[in-house]
Amino acid sequence: MLGGKAERDREFTAFVNAAMPELARIAWYLTGDVHGANELVQAALVKTYVAWPKVRQDKAVGYTRRVMVNHETDQWRRTRREVLVSQHHEALHETGQVDHAGLIDTTDALVSVLTTLPQQQRRVVVLRYYCDLSERQFANELGISIGAVKSAASRGLKALREHIQKAEEWTR
Amino acid sequence: MMTTDSDKLSEALRTASIPEGLGVPAHQVLRQAHRARQRHTAIRSAAAALAVVGLAGAGVWGNALLPAPQEGVSPAGESQELVTDPDVSVYDIYDMSWEEQLAAQAESMGIQNPPEVEVIRQVTPAEADQLLTECLAGKGWVSTERTYTVPTEQESAFNLDVYRCTAAYPVDHGPKPTSTE
Numbered sequence: 381m382l383g384g385k386a387e388r389d390r391e392f393t394a395f396v397n398a399a400m401p402e403l404a405r406i407a408w409y410l411t412g413d414v415h416g417a418n419e420l421v422q423a424a425l426v427k428t429y430v431a432w433p434k435v436r437q438d439k440a441v442g443y444t445r446r447v448m449v450n451h452e453t454d455q456w457r458r459t460r461r462e463v464l465v466s467q468h469h470e471a472l473h474e475t476g477q478v479d480h481a482g483l484i485d486t487t488d489a490l491v492s493v494l495t496t497l498p499q500q501q502r503r504v505v506v507l508r509y510y511c512d513l514s515e516r517q518f519a520n521e522l523g524i525s526i527g528a529v530k531s532a533a534s535r536g537l538k539a540l541r542e543h544i545q546k547a548e549e550w551t552r
Numbered sequence: 553m554m555t556t557d558s559d560k561l562s563e564a565l566r567t568a569s570i571p572e573g574l575g576v577p578a579h580q581v582l583r584q585a586h587r588a589r590q591r592h593t594a595i596r597s598a599a600a601a602l603a604v605v606g607l608a609g610a611g612v613w614g615n616a617l618l619p620a621p622q623e624g625v626s627p628a629g630e631s632q633e634l635v636t637d638p639d640v641s642v643y644d645i646y647d648m649s650w651e652e653q654l655a656a657q658a659e660s661m662g663i664q665n666p667p668e669v670e671v672i673r674q675v676t677p678a679e680a681d682q683l684l685t686e687c688l689a690g691k692g693w694v695s696t697e698r699t700y701t702v703p704t705e706q707e708s709a710f711n712l713d714v715y716r717c718t719a720a721y722p723v724d725h726g727p728k729p730t731s732t733e
Contacts, residue, residue, distance in 0.1 A: 389582060396578040404575040409565065414573050422576045422584060429585035490564055509558060510565035516681055526681050527718035528657045530688075531711055534700040537557060 391437070392429055399441050402511075406445065409506040410452050412495035424448035445511070446521050449503055493540055500528075501536035508533055556696070650722045657718060661711040669719035680723045687717035 403424070407417035424447040428435060435443050494502055503522070507513050508529075513521065515529045658666040675683055685695065691713045693700055702710045 392585070393578045393582060396581050400575050400578070401570075405570060408570065408574055414571050417574060418576050422581055425576075425581045426585045426588045429582070430589050490568055505561070506565070509562040512562065516677065520677075525653060525657050525718055525723075526684055527714040528661065530684070530695075530700060531661055531714050534702050534710070535707070537561065538702070538704075540561065541557065 388432060392432055395437070395440055396425060399444065402441065403444060403448065406506060406510065407448060407452075409491065409494055409510065410449070410502060412491055420448055420452055423451050427451070442521065445507075449507070449522065453499065497536055497539055501532050501539060504529060504532040505536040505540065654715070654719055658715055661715060662708075663711060663715055666715060666719075667712070669716050671722060672720045674724050675721045677723055680721060683721050684714075684717050687720065688713060691717070 400421070403421050404417060407420040407424075408414065411417045411420055424444050427447045428440065428444045431443075494505065497505065504518065507518055507521070508515075515526050515533075518529050519526045654666065688695075688700075693702075693710060693713060700710065
């Protein structure tokens with residue numbers, strides 16, 4: 381892992397190329413828009429680069445994911461919540477992209493609904509069900525109790541079901 | 553085999569088509585990273601220089617002039633310890649007392665006045681999950697496919713039982729690790 385700057389840059393570039401699809405998707409699910417997602421993933425990767433000599437290569441994705449989630453907390457609190465909530469209502473009403481069987485079927489509906497969840501529930505839903513982290517892994521990564529993870533997962537999944545059902549009513 | 557909602561959600565999250573323009577080219581990340589590292593190095597050098605000045609001053613005026621310790625910086629130069637980014641809170645649990653962790657959990661669950669809970673025993677992280685599951689089952693909450701389905705009207709009761717079961721088994725996370733994991 382340690383070496384000259386050129387070697388470090390080569391390793392880091394290879395890591396970014398390999399991890400970008402997963403990290404960018406997570407960032408998109410967390411923020412709800414492409415620009416915000418790209419800002420978030422870049423900020424997290426920059427921090428990872430600064431710490432690169434001290435980051436275990438096999439843990440780099442998890443490390444960057446944690447940095448991204450924590451960075452998103454600060455950003456989200458400051459600027460984005462109200463805007464994305466109103467965009468959700470417009471998106472579902474105008475496009476009607478909801479599966480009438482009550483399942484999450486289209487990408488736009490999925491991302492729109494995710495952005496309506498409270499931050500903790502959204503994190504849990506994205507990291508548990510996309511990254512397939514166990515409750516323990518999630519609790520360790522974010523420094524919260526397993527009980528809080530279980531509760532947030534339960535509420536997040538229930539909220540997603542409720543939003544899909546409500547969106548079906550709007551599109552009728 | 554019946555597919556649960558959580559399975560459907562996992563599948564949807566993994567297979568959803570991503571929008572155009574999502575993702576940042578590696579060379580762009582690297583360019584920004586180089587700038588950040590230059591700023592980071594400049595700050596650490598300044599802090600190290602300040603520490604040296606402080607030590608020199610301490611020789612004349614005593615310890616009152618020594619600067620506060622800075623994470624990851626030593627007067628000798630780049631720290632050899634594995635450290636986390638100061639902004640990363642993954643290790644915050646190691647700096648929080650058990651009472652503080654419980655209080656944070658109660659707040660996140662909307663429990664205004666957390667009840668006093670008798671501690672049964674301290675447990676390791678490896679035991680915590682199973683004990684919590686058993687405790688909740690003893691109170692009538694059973695998970696399906698790793699998920700608890702709780703009617704809205706029972707949500708407060710569920711959160712309270714999660715809190716009680718968590719509080720009954722304080723988790724000893726052990727010593728704070730020194731490597732990023």
